[in-house]
Amino acid sequence: MPEKKQSSLETFFGSQSSEIKGDRPDKKEQPTTKSQEEVKEVESKMISKEEEIEEEELEEEEEEEDILEDKAPIELCPDNSPPCCLLHSLYDGSTGRAFLMLLNEHDNRLYGWYDQTNHQPYCLSDLSVEELQRISPVKNYKNIVDYQIVKKQNLLIDKEISMTKILVTDPLAVGGRSDSLRNRLPEAWEARIRYHKNYLYDRNLVPGMYYQIQEGKFIPVKQELAVSVKKEIESIFKDESEEVKKLIPQYLPRFLARMPHIRRAAMDIEVFTENMNRIADPKKAKEEVISVAIVGNDGLKKILVLKRENVPLGKRAGELPRDAEIVFFDNEANLLRETFRIMNDYPLIITFNGDNFDLPYLSQRAYNLRIKKEENPIIVRSRYCKLKHSLHFDAYRFFNQAAIRVYAFGGKYNEVSLDAISSALLDVGKVELENDIGDLSLHRLVWYNYWDSKITLELTTFNNDITIRLIILLMRLTRMPFEDINRQAVSSWIRNWLFAEHRQRGYLIPNSEEIIQSRGESSTKAIIKGKKYKGGLVVEPQPGIHFDVTVLDFASLYPSIIKTWNLSYETMNCSHESCKNQVMVPETDHWVCTKRKGLMSILIGFIRDMRVFWFKPKAKDQSVDQNTREAYDVIQAALKVVINASYGVFGAPHFPFYCPPLAEATAAIGRQAIRKTIERCKQMGIEVIYGDTDSVFLKHPTEQQIEKLIDWSQKELKIDLDVEKNYRYLALSERKKNYLGVYPSGKVDVKGLLGKKRNTPPFIKEVFNEIVKILSSVKKEEDFEVAREQIKGLVKDSYSKLKNKEYPLEALAFQVQLNKQLDQYVKTTPQHVKAARQLLVEKGDKKVAGDFIYFVKTVDSDGVRAIELADVSRIDTDKYIAQMESTLAQVLEPIGVSFDRIMGVRSLDDFFA
DNA sequence: AACTGTGGCGCCCACT
DNA sequence: AGTGGGCGCCACAGTT
Numbered sequence: 001m002p003e004k005k006q007s008s009l010e011t012f013f014g015s016q017s018s019e020i021k022g023d024r025p026d027k028k029e030q031p032t033t034k035s036q037e038e039v040k041e042v043e044s045k046m047i048s049k050e051e052e053i054e055e056e057e058l059e060e061e062e063e064e065e066d067i068l069e070d071k072a073p074i075e076l077c078p079d080n081s082p083p084c085c086l087l088h089s090l091y092d093g094s095t096g097r098a099f100l101m102l103l104n105e106h107d108n109r110l111y112g113w114y115d116q117t118n119h120q121p122y123c124l125s126d127l128s129v130e131e132l133q134r135i136s137p138v139k140n141y142k143n144i145v146d147y148q149i150v151k152k153q154n155l156l157i158d159k160e161i162s163m164t165k166i167l168v169t170d171p172l173a174v175g176g177r178s179d180s181l182r183n184r185l186p187e188a189w190e191a192r193i194r195y196h197k198n199y200l201y202d203r204n205l206v207p208g209m210y211y212q213i214q215e216g217k218f219i220p221v222k223q224e225l226a227v228s229v230k231k232e233i234e235s236i237f238k239d240e241s242e243e244v245k246k247l248i249p250q251y252l253p254r255f256l257a258r259m260p261h262i263r264r265a266a267m268d269i270e271v272f273t274e275n276m277n278r279i280a281d282p283k284k285a286k287e288e289v290i291s292v293a294i295v296g297n298d299g300l301k302k303i304l305v306l307k308r309e310n311v312p313l314g315k316r317a318g319e320l321p322r323d324a325e326i327v328f329f330d331n332e333a334n335l336l337r338e339t340f341r342i343m344n345d346y347p348l349i350i351t352f353n354g355d356n357f358d359l360p361y362l363s364q365r366a367y368n369l370r371i372k373k374e375e376n377p378i379i380v381r382s383r384y385c386k387l388k389h390s391l392h393f394d395a396y397r398f399f400n401q402a403a404i405r406v407y408a409f410g411g412k413y414n415e416v417s418l419d420a421i422s423s424a425l426l427d428v429g430k431v432e433l434e435n436d437i438g439d440l441s442l443h444r445l446v447w448y449n450y451w452d453s454k455i456t457l458e459l460t461t462f463n464n465d466i467t468i469r470l471i472i473l474l475m476r477l478t479r480m481p482f483e484d485i486n487r488q489a490v491s492s493w494i495r496n497w498l499f500a501e502h503r504q505r506g507y508l509i510p511n512s513e514e515i516i517q518s519r520g521e522s523s524t525k526a527i528i529k530g531k532k533y534k535g536g537l538v539v540e541p542q543p544g545i546h547f548d549v550t551v552l553d554f555a556s557l558y559p560s561i562i563k564t565w566n567l568s569y570e571t572m573n574c575s576h577e578s579c580k581n582q583v584m585v586p587e588t589d590h591w592v593c594t595k596r597k598g599l600m601s602i603l604i605g606f607i608r609d610m611r612v613f614w615f616k617p618k619a620k621d622q623s624v625d626q627n628t629r630e631a632y633d634v635i636q637a638a639l640k641v642v643i644n645a646s647y648g649v650f651g652a653p654h655f656p657f658y659c660p661p662l663a664e665a666t667a668a669i670g671r672q673a674i675r676k677t678i679e680r681c682k683q684m685g686i687e688v689i690y691g692d693t694d695s696v697f698l699k700h701p702t703e704q705q706i707e708k709l710i711d712w713s714q715k716e717l718k719i720d721l722d723v724e725k726n727y728r729y730l731a732l733s734e735r736k737k738n739y740l741g742v743y744p745s746g747k748v749d750v751k752g753l754l755g756k757k758r759n760t761p762p763f764i765k766e767v768f769n770e771i772v773k774i775l776s777s778v779k780k781e782e783d784f785e786v787a788r789e790q791i792k793g794l795v796k797d798s799y800s801k802l803k804n805k806e807y808p809l810e811a812l813a814f815q816v817q818l819n820k821q822l823d824q825y826v827k828t829t830p831q832h833v834k835a836a837r838q839l840l841v842e843k844g845d846k847k848v849a850g851d852f853i854y855f856v857k858t859v860d861s862d863g864v865r866a867i868e869l870a871d872v873s874r875i876d877t878d879k880y881i882a883q884m885e886s887t888l889a890q891v892l893e894p895i896g897v898s899f900d901r902i903m904g905v906r907s908l909d910d911f912f913a
Numbered sequence: 914a915a916c917t918g919t920g921g922c923g924c925c926c927a928c929t
Numbered sequence: 930a931g932t933g934g935g936c937g938c939c940a941c942a943g944t945t
Contacts, residue, residue: 402930491930494930529921531931532932536932644929645929645931655930663932693929735934736934736935738926752927753926754925756926757926758925816923817924819924820923825922827922827939829938830939831939832923832924886936914945915944916943917942917943917945918944919941920939920942926935927932927933929930
């Protein structure tokens with residue numbers, strides 16, 4: 001690419017002098033009322049923001065290199081070792097080498113291994129060595145070690161090119177400092193990949209897999225697979241291309257290799273507080289650590305408690321297991337020392353929010369108590385904490401990941417607290433606190449502390465270690481080191497996966513701007529303002545009650561489209577003259593390459609097929625033994641997480657393979673698929689009463705019709721259409737994404753209705769749920785008569801209770817999440833923000849982004865009061881009646897009941913009755 | 914000054 | 930990680 005070179009050189013020299021950083025736009029002066037000023041004053045007193053903001057800006061720059069802090073903090077592997085599971089990788093600055101962490105299951109310990117291959121950090125340039133020598137900032141850069149010529153396949157132009165690999169002394173010489181090589185070159189490639197990841201890719205190492213040291217050499221342990229399994233899977237992929245078939249031996253061992261058993265302990269600390277609503281600040285760690293509970297999956301149950309003056313001992317809790325050991329300390333520093341000693345003994349420490357609270361608190365507290373640095377194993381980073389001798393897993397972070405919550409655990413918990421997650425997944429709750437932590441007797445404190453720690457451990461052990469198995473599988477699939485799975489969101493898993501696949505195949509990892517420049521932006525207009533492209537199609541619902549409804553949906557629609565349409569960032573609007581305007585994406589100006597198989601298409605298609613054709617059916621197959629079935633279910637869940645996120649990331653500007661044409665083509669083809677299906681249904685005389693993105697709701701279709709339709713889809717669209725569910729009846733209003741369906745079993749599906757939303761007051765939810773219960777028993781048209789009467793009674797009761805102010809504040813509270821910091825709400829002041837500001841001004845309680853605000857509607861000037869400050873007598877009953885009406889009308893309207901009429905609002909009917 | 918209509922903010926959810 | 934959609938309310942403009 002000769003023109004490219006020149007222009008990149010030109011831009012380089014041209015831009016030398018113009019290193020201007022964008023000035024911050026002036027803050028707009030907003031007229032403020034007195035109360036707003038008051039709020040701001042309090043806010044500024046509460047925190048000094050300067051440092052925080054600076055940190056955030058630094059973080060946004062790029063991901064931190066994971067650096068080994070102390071030289072070899074764990075024992076090194078001997079020259080001959082048993083097979084060990086590769087868990088983590090880092091970079092050791094002191095030796096300038098990659099450092100691997102392996103788990104030896106024989107002694108349950110972590111062992112370290114330094115790279116012995118003399119692998120070095122590098123980046124790529126499109127300039128020849130001679131050309132590079134002419135650029136003085138490069139020529140004079142003392143950290144360059146060597147140049148190598150390498151061949152790379154450039155997918156964007158579909159050509160093999162020659163590049164110069166510039167080897168340097170250390171990762172920061174590539175990028176991260178102002179004088180780094182990245183800033184000295186006109187353009188650098190693969191220069192933003194963390195070194196320890198580069199190391200994994202180049203050596204083709206897979207975290208989560210087994211390796212051993214033989215005579216000082218680091219070698220993979222071969223995974224034997226059952227011949228029958230291999231055969232069966234090969235037959236599934238028999239019609240696929242060679243490129244897809246090649247993936248089988250690569251990925252199958254990663255899915256099927258056994259799972260390591262990881263010895264681990266969960267830890268939870270309690271800090272003295274006078275006020276339940278105040279959380280201690282880990283940056284200052286002013287208060288005493290009064291208790292630490294450590295619970296291991298090896299049976300350890302230890303609670304370290306600080307003896308405090310004037311605090312009663314109390315009685316040992318009866319529920320506390322007999323083998324739980326309570327150790328009392330007179331001295332807090334010694335308590336911490338013992339905590340550290342126990343932690344160091346485990347290869348893995350589990351916390352719940354330890355990144356942001358327990359670990360930074362312990363560390364700062366240790367510092368305050370003058371515990372020596374060497375004795376403290378905690379390393380506090382801006383976004384997370386790590387341990388010198390162990391790995392750290394923050395369960396809060398993991399379960400908080402949207403992809404994990406939705407796909408792996410099916411949205412069973414929709415609030416991420418220890419309480420909510422454990423009650424949803426473990427079927428147990430948290431111990432209710434009857435007092436502030438500071439007021440508990442020591443034994444009460446022990447019990448409370450122990451319980452949280454035990455629950456935290458169980459979040460990783462329940463269901464036969466499903467959490468750990470999921471993580472290991474995600475590591476093996478996406479090549480992420482253990483701790484990175486938690487620290488980073490799903491987009492970086494996919495980024496990592498794709499980086500590794502590029503490197504392994506000798507493909508150049510393109511720079512993001514190149515993709516945008518060569519593949520272009522989106523060409524459709526989104527329906528919602530501010531979005532980048534048009535998304536899924538939602539069919540106008542046919543209002544009314546429909547009996548016998550069958551729902552068909554496309555099996556993982558978007559991944560299927562990516563596969564069958566050969567979509568990939570390089571196949572969109574490809575560079576081949578002859579491909580232009582051949583295979584066009586409907587509704588767009590984009591064409592798809594006809595010469596080359598798209599990499600995304602191959603990878604996503606393969607994973608999708610593995611899941612749909614192998615792991616998912618086998619997980620349900622009763623002829624397969626239970627253990628295997630369970631294992632397969634975990635695998636299919638892990639694959640689902642990665643597959644489903646793979647479409648969205650291409651529409652995310654920060655994703656390194658950001659490619660709007662790819663994202664919008666996928667959605668556009670999806671719209672076409674559902675449109676064609678509806679058209680086909682019409683031709684066949686089937687009534688389509690609703691549909692959303694990938695589904696069609698059909699009114700009493702026959703078995704033959706369904707079968708015919710599925711066949712047609714397979715032939716015509718090449719996408720699998722499946723029967724997803726059948727409703728005894730379905731209630732539709734004129735609103736989209738809003739319906740209530742009753743299965744033959746009586747189970748009820750409620751979608752989108754206000755009665756289900758978490759910001760609806762509990763008392764209305766309760767009435768709503770009662771109504772739903774009544775509706776679930778309706779079998780025929782005639783049954784509605786009885787149901788209607790029952791429902792009317794229910795609503796009337798609730799109405800009079802409300803009028804008589806019989807509901808307590810809790811039942812009336814709206815629960816709304818604060819999604820931004822309080823001072824970020826500048827355009828409008830929503831009600832929950834008003835309530836949060838009341839709390840700040842009147843009680844000094846500072847709510848932060850992520851907190852839930854509970855408020856009630858009142859007749860006060862704000863129209864709303866935070867529940868903590870409210871009084872039942874001031875409740876605005878009319879507002880609640882309106883709320884009841886809008887919520888309940890969504891179910892009442894379709895079954896022909898009028899809310900107004902129940903309430904006795906005079907209608908003509910009532911008048912003459 | 915009090916009312917009415919309306920765009921858009923903010924939240925939550927449905928689907929991928 | 931993406932878009933589509935419902936709802937309540939706020940802020941503001943225009944009218945009486």
